[in-house]
Amino acid sequence: xxxxxxxxxxxxxxxxxxxxxxxxxxxxxxxxxxxxxxxxxxxxxxxxxxxxxxxxxxxxxxxxxxxxxxxxxxxxxxxxxxxxxxxxxxxxxxxxxxxxxxxxxxxxxxxxxxxxxxxxxxxxxxxxxxxxxxxxxxxxxxxxxxxxxxxxxxxxxxxxxxxxxxxxxxxxxxxxxxxxxxxxxxxxxxxxxxxxxxxxxxxxxxxxxxxxxxxxxxxxxxxxxxxxxxxxxxxxxxxx
Amino acid sequence: xxxxxxxxxxxxxxxxxxxxxxxxxxxxxxxxxxxxxxxxxxxxxxxxxxxxxxxxxxxxxxxxxxxxxxxxxxxxxxxxxxxxxxxxxxxxxxxxxxxxxxxxxxxxxx
Numbered sequence: 001x002x003x004x005x006x007x008x009x010x011x012x013x014x015x016x017x018x019x020x021x022x023x024x025x026x027x028x029x030x031x032x033x034x035x036x037x038x039x040x041x042x043x044x045x046x047x048x049x050x051x052x053x054x055x056x057x058x059x060x061x062x063x064x065x066x067x068x069x070x071x072x073x074x075x076x077x078x079x080x081x082x083x084x085x086x087x088x089x090x091x092x093x094x095x096x097x098x099x100x101x102x103x104x105x106x107x108x109x110x111x112x113x114x115x116x117x118x119x120x121x122x123x124x125x126x127x128x129x130x131x132x133x134x135x136x137x138x139x140x141x142x143x144x145x146x147x148x149x150x151x152x153x154x155x156x157x158x159x160x161x162x163x164x165x166x167x168x169x170x171x172x173x174x175x176x177x178x179x180x181x182x183x184x185x186x187x188x189x190x191x192x193x194x195x196x197x198x199x200x201x202x203x204x205x206x207x208x209x210x211x212x213x214x215x216x217x218x219x220x221x222x223x224x225x226x227x228x229x230x231x232x233x234x235x236x237x238x239x240x
Numbered sequence: 241x242x243x244x245x246x247x248x249x250x251x252x253x254x255x256x257x258x259x260x261x262x263x264x265x266x267x268x269x270x271x272x273x274x275x276x277x278x279x280x281x282x283x284x285x286x287x288x289x290x291x292x293x294x295x296x297x298x299x300x301x302x303x304x305x306x307x308x309x310x311x312x313x314x315x316x317x318x319x320x321x322x323x324x325x326x327x328x329x330x331x332x333x334x335x336x337x338x339x340x341x342x343x344x345x346x347x348x349x350x
Contacts, residue, residue: 040271072262184328
């Protein structure tokens with residue numbers, strides 16, 4: 001213990017460390033790791049999501065420590081602001097915030113296998129890091145982080161010059177994702193366009209809802225609204 | 241891992257970040273393998289993505305190359321798209337059945 005502390009102190013004293021950085025790193029790493037473990041072991045999905053927020057903030061701190069200011073801001077806004085809110089929205093919308101009993105193991109041997117696989121992968125990762133070399137010696141094509149310009153202008157310049165084509169592809173990907181989400185989240189045909197839908201599909205949908213759920217208010221609302229929709233459809237067909 | 245490759249940035253060696261990212265990735269992978277709630281599995285995937293992002297930023301700092309940070313930017317966009325589509329699928333599944341743990345989703349089983 002003393003030798004480890006001494007080695008750490010030697011490393012610290014030789015490489016001109018400021019202790020603020022070290023302390024920030026240690027605190028952020030502790031936050032990241034405890035948040036990550038919390039995501040895995042929390043029984044309630046809402047708690048998992050909040051633990052995920054904690055991890056993301058810790059990672060943002062580590063980004064700032066490594067002079068990636070823009071990415072730290074984007075991390076907080078996009079991840080903690082948008083993605084986790086989307087998670088929470090879905091959790092609460094679907095009403096799945098019930099506790100899951102994670103002590104029971106439904107698939108025999110799943111956890112030892114998971115431990116073995118993860119240990120194998122982690123060992124491979126560490127071995128790769130120890131054996132391989134970080135640098136290839138090739139010159140940087142996308143600009144150095146050392147220039148006097150700000151982080152945002154460096155990233156912007158790189159995105160709009162070197163990585164212009166991936167950037168355009170990203171735009172296409174986002175559009176596709178939005179369209180896909182709308183298509184996926186659309187309810188199966190409702191009363192507005194019910195005239196174009198065969199009646200058998202609607203009744204099948206109703207029985208599916210009735211058979212599967214009875215104890216959840218949202219689904220009860222669905223199940224309660226579906227017959228009224230079908231009657232609306234029936235009346236609409238009668239009037240038309 | 242010689243000293244020349246170590247980023248002197250507040251004096252913290254880059255390997256510390258890489259080790260932290262590896263541990264975070266392992267935690268995410270483990271959670272993905274053992275949890276059965278689809279949403280929690282999604283969050284574990286986010287953990288793994290963040291570990292990869294941390295690695296990218298660390299290498300950008302170690303190698304003095306802004307490309308790593310740009311790549312993280314793209315990863316963020318792809319993660320957002322992935323979450324949107326994935327949660328759309330989850331909502332579509334939940335509309336059909338009450339509790340969708342990953343074990344129940346055997347609709348496509350032959």
